[in-house]
Amino acid sequence: MAINLADKHQTTLDTAVRALHERTFFAHYPENPTPEVYGENADKEGREKYTSRLNNKFEELLQENPESWTGQEDSPYEQQPLGVKYPFFSPETLISRSEEAFHQWRKVKPADRAAILVESLERMKTRFFEIAYATMHTTGQAYMMSFQASGPHAADRALEAIASGYEEMTRFPESTEWEKPMGKYNLKLNKSWKAVPKGVALVIGCSTFPTWNTVPGMYASLVTGNPVIVKPHPKAVLPIAIVVAEVQKVLAENGLNPNICQLAVDAEDRLITKELAENPKVKLIDYTGGTEFGNYIESLKGKTVFTEKAGVNSIILDSVDDLDKVAQNLAFSVSLYSGQMCTAPQNFFIPEKGIKVGGETVPYEEVVQKLADAVTGLVNNPKAGPHILGAIQNPATTERVKGASTIGGNAVLTTCDFSNPMFANARTCSPVIYEVDASNKESYSRELFGPIMLIIKTKDTDQSIELASDMAREHGAISCGAYTTDPAVKEKIMDEMSLAGTPVSFNLTGGIFVNQNASFSDFHVTGGNPAGNASFTNPEFVIKRFTWVGFREPVVG
């Protein structure tokens, strides 16, 4: 390598591997967009860079001879096209270039691959603000989330995948001498092992978290020696295009083929995801998005597939110390990015007899009203609302929220009109609340993507647990929040939800929310229910990307 990147980044790698196993707080990339960390002009320069890209070709990629230029992004804040054009390549071109690059990349040692990839994250760090504005204007996330989720949090998830892959690939010896006592003599063999990458990898991105949900699979495949084709959602390309461009530059600087990591943008009249996914040369697929397409991806034969699809996330309310604090916390969770998160809660299970608050029973109706008031209070707080809700990525989400009355049940909060003082044209939508009965299972047994809160009146907490667990088992779940001061109830929730492969956050109030998962500590998605078959980042997420193959030969002499 041009510079000795392995030396440069060994400490980062070792620290990251240790963090994976300690699972205490660890972040390599600071989440605070403060000038003290990122420099006085970083924000301004990032915004300018973003603005300068509008209505221009994105020419940073090192992929040669595009067949055409394409781009379909719109800003949810401006409701007008970004006008950025990306090079288009046919699936055949992408795959043949990937195959060619494979035979170079697979021969690079795991430690060197890991170092090259960490270096690319360091370059990405210098562009966090530009990525943040690109994220705002493709996903509709508010500024802070755009910065954190697409910048430092994504980079830490990528580092996590690199660290995990590096650890797994170096977990068995490269070679050893095997000596078996046979009585009169010893049998001696020289043995060696290779962690053999599976081949061309495809990573299919989603429209709401274009880097955060893409980089784990992308870096996991890369570190394990597989060339990657990154296929972003056509409505959210720019943030990940910047990351791919940085990876390509680091590859080229180190004498490697930049096609080891390619960007594959759909042409306006030609969607290429299925063609790529079905190509027999594609061996690995990472997918984030809707359930229907995810099930199709999982059904493809001869591929190793990692999915994150949709889930129905529950809140179980049993007993609390301070109901106001709980209501505020939950109002934030449903409002954050207008519920456009795979971890956002949807189904709130409340016993018909109410819940215990500091020993006293608060009736069901009062609990519901507290929740509705907390949502209204948050939405109408000009210092909070716009910064939490952001904008709506897809017009279909607004339609879904507006049409939520068709779910049936009682309307508790139906006004979703909300305007953003900073962006007059923003597509916005605040949470609506409907109340349904536990018996009306159909109404709450699918994901209603967006700020839709369903309150489900149950007989008691046991029924709440049973329903939350059934939902997770049958329809998937990525998060669960539970409020109880009773250790026996807590134990029961842990047991039932663990069998449904769903992590549980207990009694969250204050500045930590059920939607948030910390790199190096919280596994994101368990793989244990229909919400997805993969987990950021457990060992399975990397080891399925390569095969251990052994060689042996008698020791001569």
Place this chain on the structure above:
Amino acid sequence: MAINLADKHQTTLDTAVRALHERTFFAHYPENPTPEVYGENADKEGREKYTSRLNNKFEELLQENPESWTGQEDSPYEQQPLGVKYPFFSPETLISRSEEAFHQWRKVKPADRAAILVESLERMKTRFFEIAYATMHTTGQAYMMSFQASGPHAADRALEAIASGYEEMTRFPESTEWEKPMGKYNLKLNKSWKAVPKGVALVIGCSTFPTWNTVPGMYASLVTGNPVIVKPHPKAVLPIAIVVAEVQKVLAENGLNPNICQLAVDAEDRLITKELAENPKVKLIDYTGGTEFGNYIESLKGKTVFTEKAGVNSIILDSVDDLDKVAQNLAFSVSLYSGQMCTAPQNFFIPEKGIKVGGETVPYEEVVQKLADAVTGLVNNPKAGPHILGAIQNPATTERVKGASTIGGNAVLTTCDFSNPMFANARTCSPVIYEVDASNKESYSRELFGPIMLIIKTKDTDQSIELASDMAREHGAISCGAYTTDPAVKEKIMDEMSLAGTPVSFNLTGGIFVNQNASFSDFHVTGGNPAGNASFTNPEFVIKRFTWVGFREPVVG
């Protein structure tokens, strides 16, 4: 636990985990059936115990209320029924008992589960000789292989699975305090994680290696907290029935439900494998056997499946030091257990211009003749032949060998008649050899189970490598032997076969054979080609059997 098994076996477990990562020679169970290790009367007593079982009910299992008694085993050495009858249970009974046992077993800590399972192997050790005779008279293996493969080697593979599962389940902390600096204050969460087992596991055995191929999946599922239903091949029940009985006794002694590990024998008029496999409550399946049924198992939805199917194993002959030694080694490999091993070589690729022997070229025809002579020599050696060939498990194998002339090509060795001086009625068959041209791909692109050796005349070693690699990629391979004195050729073979997910043994002569894989050092099957999707024992083999689920809650005060 009644006795403190965790203390008793901790050293064994720790040593086994270390051995997995050192991959030097390690065996916990001695493979030599010598009185010094196993006691003066062990062999005699084992034989007597075996004999006493014939024409009797097998009443050692702790599974209550059988619906009927069933048994279909025949001895390949005697060609008459064993007459052992096993309890029959319907799939519904087996699965509902398994579900019930699950909720007890999953709550036992991984270290305690591991200790209980190691204890069961120690009990199995006391019955190695009985298992050996049971294996001889169900599979047709010769005595030495029956002892080693079904006894110590199987127990070591089981210990390997226990060690790997124990390691993976204890690889992340049970709990930790997570503290995130937020500037003015710190966010503090108590976090904990559970490795949650997936549920009822089914292990489907094969007729040729009833314990060796069953215990890895069985112990891997058990150690990770899943209850197991062991479904043996109806023709090879007794060896694994003894193992299951020992597991059940240790479970019961420790106050646990013996149904944590059940034996499921087919009734004569009712095969139950598909009914078990398709039951939605069955979450994990381990399968060893033919490709067609294996593909069906792999196609089942909603299951995590581990398979070992069939492969087409190659020998590549390029250049050698001593052709006689090579021919003897290969003759042994094709003759061992009459080729009824998944690791037995079938396709021998030899360049039409011959091979280099110590610098001189030996013509193709002479190489073929040497191989044929070595096979004939071995078969006709009364001190070797019967002890290596054993008997034929399935009459269909004999038919296949006898009908091998229909493959096409030149007959080199067609006499497969062979009689065993110790068992006059034994079903036997020695290797046949046919010569086919490289262009006649169809003739050598499927597994011909049994002692069938195909010699494929190639243009040169490059074509040999290409064809061996194609075969592995398209039809699967579990082993590959290669003979070359040229480092560049060796490098090329390693590279090509590694991409085809096939381990390679180079230049084996003397007392080590391509068919043999050592526990704790050689991964058995890579999972990287159609011969199977699982590997004994890489981390993937155990981690897919459970899910990591996390819990968190603010630190109070």
